[in-house]
Amino acid sequence: xxxxxxxxxxxxxxxxxxxxxxDSFLNHQIDIELMIEIGKEFAKLFADKKVNKILTIEAxxxxxxxxxxxxxxxVPVVFAKKTESLNLSGDVYSTDIHSYTKNKDYTARxxxxxxNENDRVLIIDDFLANGEAAMGLMRLVKxxxxxxxxxxxxxxxxxxRGGNLIRENGTSLHSLAIVDVKEDGSISFxxx
Ligand code: 5GP
Numbered sequence: 001x002x003x004x005x006x007x008x009x010x011x012x013x014x015x016x017x018x019x020x021x022x023d024s025f026l027n028h029q030i031d032i033e034l035m036i037e038i039g040k041e042f043a044k045l046f047a048d049k050k051v052n053k054i055l056t057i058e059a060x061x062x063x064x065x066x067x068x069x070x071x072x073x074x075v076p077v078v079f080a081k082k083t084e085s086l087n088l089s090g091d092v093y094s095t096d097i098h099s100y101t102k103n104k105d106y107t108a109r110x111x112x113x114x115x116n117e118n119d120r121v122l123i124i125d126d127f128l129a130n131g132e133a134a135m136g137l138m139r140l141v142k143x144x145x146x147x148x149x150x151x152x153x154x155x156x157x158x159x160x161r162g163g164n165l166i167r168e169n170g171t172s173l174h175s176l177a178i179v180d181v182k183e184d185g186s187i188s189f190x191x192x
Contacts, residue, residue: 001041001176004154005189007034008177014187018129018159019101020179026126026154027060035067038176042124042152043071045174049149051075051122053115055137057108058082060126064154068124078115080108080137089113093143097136100129100160108136110144117145128153128175131162138171155179158190167192 013021025031051072056065057080065077081088084107094109115121123137134151141148148171156163156175166173178190 001038003034003037004177007031008155008179009187012187014181014185018157018181020127020155020157020187022126022155026064030063032067035063038064038154039068039071041176042068042122042174046072046122046150046152046172049122049172050120051149053078053119053121053146054124055080055110055115055121055141056124057133057137061124064126065124068122068152072122076114078110080110080140082106082108084109093140095136095139095143098130098132100132108133108140110140112144115141115144115146119144119146120149121146122149123151124153125151126154128156128162128166128173129160131160131165134162134166150174152176163192 011024052075054065054069054077062079069075069077089111091112092109094107096105097108098105121141138148150172153175156178158178158180180188180190182188
């Protein structure tokens, strides 16, 4: 998606450890015009999947998923929670996920009420690195007996394994920008 690639080149900062910082439009301040275009693009790419629910993970996925849902006819958005809360009933599906950016494990959980065997779920997230978050969300969907309709990612990092793992597994994966790093340390984009 050209608009997203342009924004990454203009505002993204590549940090040590292959971390791309995009706080100015995706992870801290949010560019709503860009989000709307991202939502429309996901709706086009997954148009034939009969999506009736979107699943993401807090925090950054929530804004992307919420705007995207409007282009799927206002389907509900569920976000997996990373911390235990009194608000959450004890009846949850949960799975452990390794965080690439924090380098530690956390438990992601969703209340059993919000995903069931009638759901065709589109998983949305901001980044795809090693695929831990996306595969964790796929496990939660499967625990609920629902179907994973696809995985929609804003920024995939080509130099980490997540993209290959998910594509090999036969899941429909669309990443709107696939970032690679050239030898001189600058950013380039791949198309898949
Ligand atoms: P994965 O689970 O695929 O290894 O990593 C994806 C998760 O880690 C995303 O939910 C995202 O929050 C975070 N992440 C991974 N790489 C980056 C990065 O380069 N920049 C930012 N901002 N977040 C990242």
